[in-house]
Amino acid sequence: MTTRIVVLGAGYSGQLAARLAARQRDTEVTLVNERDRFVERVRLHQLVSGQDLRDRPLADLVKGTGIRLVIDRVTAVDAAEGSVALAGGETLPYDTLVYALGSRMDLASVPGAAEHAFTVATVEEAARLRARLASGEVVTVVGGGLTGIETVTELAERQPDLKMRLLTADGLGDRLSAKGRRHLRRTFDRLGIHVREHARVAEVRSDGVVLSDGEHVASDVVVWTTGFVVPTLAKDAGLAVDDHGRLAVDATTRSVSHRNVYGIGDAAAMRMPGGQELRMACATGLPVAQQSVRAIMAHRDGRPAKDFGFRYVNQCISLGRRDGLIQFVNRFDEPVERVLTGRLAALYKEAIVLGAFQTQRHPSIPTSF
Template sequence: MAPTTQERIVVLGAGYTGLAAAKLAARWTGAEVTLVNRYDRFVERVRLHQLATGQPLRDRPLTGLLEGTGVRLVVDRVTRIDAGARTVRTEGGHDLAYDHLIYALGSQADLDSVPGAAEHAFTVADLDQALELAERLGESRVVAVAGGGLTGIEAAAELAEARPELKVRLLTGGTLGSGLSERGRRYLARALRRLGIDVRENARVAEVRADGLVLDGGEHVAADTVVWTAGFTVPGIAREAGFAVDANGRLVVDATMRSVSHPEVLGIGDAAALHRPDGQELRMACATGMPTAQRAVRSLADRLAGREPKPLRFRYLNQCISLGRRDGLIQFVRADDSPVEAVLTGRLAAHYKETIVRSAFLFQRHPGIPVG
């Protein structure tokens, strides 16, 4: 039996998981659904490195994406959750009561782990920061990208290709492409050399300054602009609400994405610690967020209808890396995300990655399509 209209579902965050979850909740439960988001636009976060180089992105108003769904949109910043009263408080003074909460506030660049990063570095994990970085590049000659993960690699490659007048440096605390196969690492190194990117491995940043970076040994790496991609963190709102969180502040959930401490709360996306049946924690990515959003809302709908929900089943397929607009690297992986030797490279890989990115947005329009 479908729930009555008295059932209230509040979804926090309209990123790749939250927007889809809100639409699915309205469709699959028949409940009153409210979606809270900081922006009135859907932000294609996986394209923010393009925006930072000055490339225009399509405008994606949330009102258009929610049209005809019955989901109520509140454009505001979440400031706190009162778990006892089951209410969400926003910066603009909204008090939103819920019977069920879907926590999808995502992640943000970790600017607090190294002195000076918050004051002097830019990120490509936030719309406002990406726009500020695009403006800053106009007065820069040397850009240092700190962090050699997939975000850092994509940002450095995009900067070097789109802004060839810039000298781009990429610094990583370990070995570049450590999660790739040998073939993948070799191709990545060649691609970055072709783009003229100066790669520094085993370079641990101790401080960010207005004139660049200082490494652990005291060496100064000069740069007019620093782009920080060395790690991500999550909002502290779940911890402050008293929800069970892990050491990184991510909501601890069970195999149906339900909070282990507050069963009326579901956690999805980067802000939740999601695991495969073998215990492996899922990495932060659209590829993990979208199928888990589907599974979480289906679990909620099952419970509301008196059915036992099925646990999450998930396997990895590949890692997709853009190397500018005309090159890419697709690393095929085992179910546990460990790499096999097979890779796809070049223009075909770039098209593959672009198809994946477009599919991620298509999922926001049609969140019921199979994605995992």
């Protein structure tokens, strides 16, 4: 009997899951995505800085795989009936649903952010920011996470005429080791990036931001890189979700409330057996996609699915095209003192990004994690 598998979202996790599922026996796989291009989201800061990214049509990527590709927006999931409604009017029935809709930037939590701030969350938003930078001089990047760090350093390197500023609610590189923080600060000093630590933005205006203490920080362009939200489709469908609206799944990636639904990527709250929550990253999304397909096949065939076993190795941060920081971590994803920096780290990060894409082209399922 053929199992109808519908995968929602063709990002890193969703596309890999669809390709792996299509390789299994007796499966019929439909991949749904709102855009007709695969977006290397981890490269969007490069697009902002003036670099051109390779065009990757989804139709070309899934050609010959047996996957049915549907370019449309998902409007609802009927978990009781086992179907997905699309904006174009089509309804897709499923036996198994893979929920991989990803995340988007949170612009609603701070007044004025949606109206006045730019983001690097999608190709369209990154292109809009790129165009705006042509007429700006002072740029403020809000958010000291990886997206903020990579964006501000890429811009500072590629467009040295811009006056770059980073605002972070925490300390710069708080999640790095002492060696990692030292290299990050040296890089910021070399690139002329001004940093404001422990600065919380209370409002975004057309001429800059207002901090929680009332100070106005003038800026021609505000780039928002902090906070992510996920679609409400899972919650609206009555699926169990966590406090952030992410699909609640067990250690095999299966929904805790609906046995024929699996969650992967940013839109799912995946935890290790010990309770550790996995971070939003390609380093998480790709192995979780592999785990999900392995679990789907096991459950379908009446076999017990193994719990997800996994550990992080490092965090990879690009600091422009000629510098980088590879922060090695322990099994709990906590930084150790070992780091790799400079040109070698930049090449390392590029190899990781290329490898993430090649995994889409040549997918496999490890026998163990």
